[in-house]
Amino acid sequence: MRLLVLNWRDVRHPLAGGAEQYMHEIGKRWVASGAHVTWLTAAVPGQPARDRLDGMHVVRAGGELSVYPRVAARLLRLRGHFDAIVDCQNGTPFFSPLFAGRRAPIVQIVHHVHQDQFSTHFSAPMAALGRWLEGPAARRVYGRRPIAAVSPSTRHELRSRLGYRGPIFVVPNGTVPLPADTTLRAPDPTIVVVSRLVPHKRIDLLLGHLGMVADQVPGLRVEIVGDGPDRARLQSLVHELDLHSTVTFHGRVSNEARDQLLASAWLTTSTSQAEGWGCTILEAAAWGVPCLALRVPGVRDSVLDGETGWLVDDARHLGSALVRALNELRDPVRAEAVADTCRTWAGCFSWDRSANLLAGILHSEMARMRESAPASSVEHREARSDIAVLAVSDQRQPDVQARLRTVDEVVHFGDRTAVMLNGCDEPAATAVLRRVGMQADSLQLVDNRLMLAGPAAPLAPERALAQLGLDTA
Template sequence: MTTTNSAPVERLTGKNLLVLNWRDIRHPQSGGAEQYMHQIAVRWVKAGATVTWFTSRGVAQSAHEVIDGITVIRSGGALGLYPRAAAWMLASGKKFDGVIDCQNGIPFFSPVFLPRSMPIVQVVHHVHQDQFATRFGRPLAAIGRFLEKDVARFVYGNRSIAAVSPSTRLELRRRLGYTGPIFVVPNGTVELPENVGPRDPDPTIAVVSRLVPHKRIDLLLGQIAVVVESIPNLRVDIVGDGPEKDRLQGIAADLNLMSHVTFHGYQPNEVRDALLSRAWITASTSAAEGWGCSVIEANAWGIPCIALRVPGIRDSVVDGETGWLVDEARDFGRTLIKALEEVSDHATAESTTKACRVWAARFTWDRSAALLAGVLVEETGATGASKTQRRRARSDMSSLALFSTPPKFNPSVSLRATDEAIEVDGRTSVLLNGCDETDAMGMLRRLGVFEADVRLADRDGILAGPSGAPHADHELAGLDDPSRGRPI
């Protein structure tokens, strides 16, 4: 595979980069946010970048460690981290060529402590305005909301933001009032297993989740109690641990569900995968997410998801193709029964499995690393296309162009580092960020393309990139085999 627009990760070779994150991958409470940045940083290190990760110090963790080539510096606890990070940036920050500032509710405010010319990209998984009240008393919650919204908006100004989903971008616009460029850089996921199934002979639901309040597993259990009245042989496997485990087991007992529901606790990957591979569907009753990591992991095993239509999760599920979205919690059980009935049909189950796996294949950590690298490269103003090319649309608008590849096609002439292009069997598909149809046509003419199908990209197109979403009528050849695509 060759990249000419040009593999943004390769442009980080030789760069000294700083990652600010409240935890690292080996922290006792590490989660999806740490997995996201770690997977990306590992790929940057392999490309020749130097990555330093400044973070908090968990129980029994050392102050310094090298993990997969990433130099990890730990100092302070959950809140003490931030003043220590500020002092460390003032002392050592000038040596870096770029910064990834991961915002986990409380920003690091890195622009205050680093040179004004320093390229800084904020990574935001989700907006925490509602969550502050669930963790802090009223005064501290108010301070948290003020820091995340008003202070952060002032400090970071119009610097680029990488949001993990369109839902998060929308929340940043509507709730926090951010007006600068926001690019969608979704999570990657596990590699698709070569074989899936066979599934359990009985209707089976597998849920992989941390057992914490906002996941609302209690709501799911209440709906399961309704479902078993119609499907008495239903089995539910819940994989994961957390502070809610004892309470949830008590609820299951009160609802007489212990013969249907098994709490497996935390399990190693091979056990988790074995449970997923035999499931019929997975489920999510979460209040909101930045992105549905567990949804896409289940999709990789061909497992569709039934979920409430909430931020993040609604981006992860292609309604009617890779799962079912439910608007009201009271309708969840009824929809769950319908979903299980649908996938009990062999042909429906087979087509759904295929759609799920095609969708999951779009989300790779290599692509995530390239997309975030592209945002950082653009923030440095290092690309010629950025300087010479005018785009009237802001970053939220994207266009998808599909055309026959010209003999001397050279996308580096006009493509930005945040754009994506893929070629399959002589046909090229390009996703142009911050670009409306008029701008797109002008760009294509500079590339020597005079006939193309150009349209505004929808949510699924933005998430899946130029290779597209799992729609049956998508025009790009080779969609059912993501490996056929050749990034250009």
């Protein structure tokens, strides 16, 4: 299969972040499974115009804004050359349906909605243009083509703020494998923050509260890992606040050095104004490190409040919340319980699953464009894609995947099988299962937590189930 990825950056871009990592991790898995993946992106100084990264053919042309017309021109030349297009929207859409053709299978990837961010980066007229392009213009051009959103928060924003009415599927990020040794916590209270240093991450908000926290938490250390255009300003702020003995900026470090710092952490934090998903939150959770964060879109999906961290409703209370969390984590029994839950939650996420989910959406859209799915088949669902049902059978159902839609998810665990049926409520799910010959021992509507964790979670050992509040009884 020949797949085309459109993304304004690739992982070699100096400002690459979670959105680029997301598509790169998925793309390289598609290559490993036999697909040919081409990635169109912007040029960057020091990087070749043509490159090969983990088997993907990367073509770089244009700048931060001119990449869009350059991609449009290439799409016109390449019409019909690719089997499907993955259109990664990062605020400014590529509007690929206008150039790739009406029948081209296209799936959008949306990490988060940018409506509130345009005004922080552009003048008022340009911000208004950005909001129109992301909203009404994109809604008109993409129509009812499917979208893969990385979190329930993003799906909600796409519905409520941008007015999308087509199918929106949640395809969460994967994360790092669980480390073998997570018993390296520092003796003194340590906060480790892994982040790009850019204004919307609002690291300055954290720094503004640290003086009070340091006064109440003896021995506090704050390690900031990452780089970006905001670094000089943040370092000046640390000097102004006399936090140089508490805060260390490590800059961009190797994965090994980052992991060593995470392993020492008591806590990580997120003060971002919004995210699609908390990539670094889950990476920390894999090390058993909880997160204290503001309750904002994306982040609120990544942190299980009171279980894998704490969510703060008002930024003015961030400092006092940090003090409470660090004091709570002084208790080694409580700290280990939280760490266990963090690791269990992080273990629900894998890039293999993300790649399979997105591939299923692509295959479904390719079939729709070929008009090959009969209306009487299991393709027909009454409910919107936002609704899903989990069906669990105590008897293994080895052939059920082939009889379901490609956007449905099937996992086997020992003698049991779990199926997540998208676009179904319970009566519709019962009818679908009857048609495919599967006897379900339990049915339940899927909530946001289960949507993210996936159908494998209810088949995990009972201890993990209890920790995450996931059950099929």
